Amino acid sequence: MSFVFPKYEAPKRQPLVAPAWSRPPWDEVPGLTSIRLEVVGTRGSVRLHSVEVYSRGFLMTVESRLPQRRLSVSELRSAERLHRDSAHQGELHDRLSVQVTFADRTAFHVEQAKWAPHDPAALEPSGAQIVLLDHSGGSSGDSVSFMNRRLWFTRLPPPGHVAIVVSWKGILAARRLSFEAKSILDAARTVAPPW
Amino acid sequence: MHPPPDELGFELPIRVQLCRRDEQSIWILSLIVYSAGFLIRLGGFYNPDDRHAHPPFLERLGIAFADGRTATSRDRIDMDQPPFHPTLRRLGSGSSGLSRSEETYWVFGIPPAGSLWLHYGWAGDGSRRGVMELDATPIRRLAR
Numbered sequence: 067m068s069f070v071f072p073k074y075e076a077p078k079r080q081p082l083v084a085p086a087w088s089r090p091p092w093d094e095v096p097g098l099t100s101i102r103l104e105v106v107g108t109r110g111s112v113r114l115h116s117v118e119v120y121s122r123g124f125l126m127t128v129e130s131r132l133p134q135r136r137l138s139v140s141e142l143r144s145a146e147r148l149h150r151d152s153a154h155q156g157e158l159h160d161r162l163s164v165q166v167t168f169a170d171r172t173a174f175h176v177e178q179a180k181w182a183p184h185d186p187a188a189l190e191p192s193g194a195q196i197v198l199l200d201h202s203g204g205s206s207g208d209s210v211s212f213m214n215r216r217l218w219f220t221r222l223p224p225p226g227h228v229a230i231v232v233s234w235k236g237i238l239a240a241r242r243l244s245f246e247a248k249s250i251l252d253a254a255r256t257v258a259p260p261w
Numbered sequence: 262m263h264p265p266p267d268e269l270g271f272e273l274p275i276r277v278q279l280c281r282r283d284e285q286s287i288w289i290l291s292l293i294v295y296s297a298g299f300l301i302r303l304g305g306f307y308n309p310d311d312r313h314a315h316p317p318f319l320e321r322l323g324i325a326f327a328d329g330r331t332a333t334s335r336d337r338i339d340m341d342q343p344p345f346h347p348t349l350r351r352l353g354s355g356s357s358g359l360s361r362s363e364e365t366y367w368v369f370g371i372p373p374a375g376s377l378w379l380h381y382g383w384a385g386d387g388s389r390r391g392v393m394e395l396d397a398t399p400i401r402r403l404a405r
Contacts (some may be wrong), residue, residue: 092306095276095288100272116272118290261281
């Protein structure tokens with residue numbers, strides 16, 4: 067009886083590496099803005115923040131927030147109850163709809179953002195893209211349940227208004243927000259080398 | 262132990278380099294100021310094409326107010342005692358989705374007028390200690 071290990075063959079290409087167009091450049095320290103926007107309702111709120119600007123695109127975080135009821139001791143003892151509660155909160159967060167529209171009418175739907183392809187050779191689709199870099203949730207101070215979506219916009223906006231429409235079925239009626247693209251374009255000019 | 266959940270906070274972009282070695286560096290990107298304290302957002306940059314490189318993280322961080330009060334990220338916090346100012350706590354760190362590391366620290370307490378010093382250590386440069394001086398004035402203005 068003998069054991070023979072197959073000869074190791076190095077992978078021909080790196081899996082799980084996103085193409086350069088689908089993420090911020092690693093060799094730039096982003097320009098920053100003070101953009102922080104919020105829509106508040108009685109059943110939940112939505113925040114847009116952490117806008118970081120690179121030479122060819124920008125990052126933005128869209129955060130949905132729901133008030134979280136403190137569970138009783140008996141509820142905390144029930145694993146099934148906890149699981150059901152958590153799944154329900156997740157479904158509520160997934161109902162959020164955010165549309166971002168540049169002055170040239172290029173529109174992005176946050177809820178349709180896709181993960182970056184795990185193939186460094188994947189070609190950039192035509193037109194401006196919105197890529198989901200991170201999707202994470204949790205609770206803060208056990209009174210708020212939140213879900214963050216870190217988004218990469220593959221283009222900088224043209225000068226003018228950036229219009230945002232937030233709607234959240236069953237939580238928030240449609241609301242409009244806006245900010246000036248100038249703050250992003252100004253920040254893009256301050257990108258610095260990291261070393 | 263967390264920013265107030267009912268406050269949006271004000272983002273104060275400052276973007277200063279804390280430490281650097283070869284193709285690695287750690288920067289303060291911004292402070293997010295609330296009525297009771299502020300978040301420090303750090304970004305650690307590295308060359309992801311270098312197989313031996315890792316996302317850089319601070320080893321330790323301390324803060325000193327102009328009136329002599331101090332806190333470090335390694336302080337033990339007694340949850341049975343009322344909180345004292347300042348308190349420094351690392352809220353999160355990671356590197357998902359980006360070709361860099363991210364760290365967030367929560368400072369409970371608004372600094373008095375004057376300077377604010379950040380003391381830090383990073384294994385990437387042999388754990389030498391560094392100090393960064395910041396002006397507390399914009400933090401105090403935004404916290405009001």
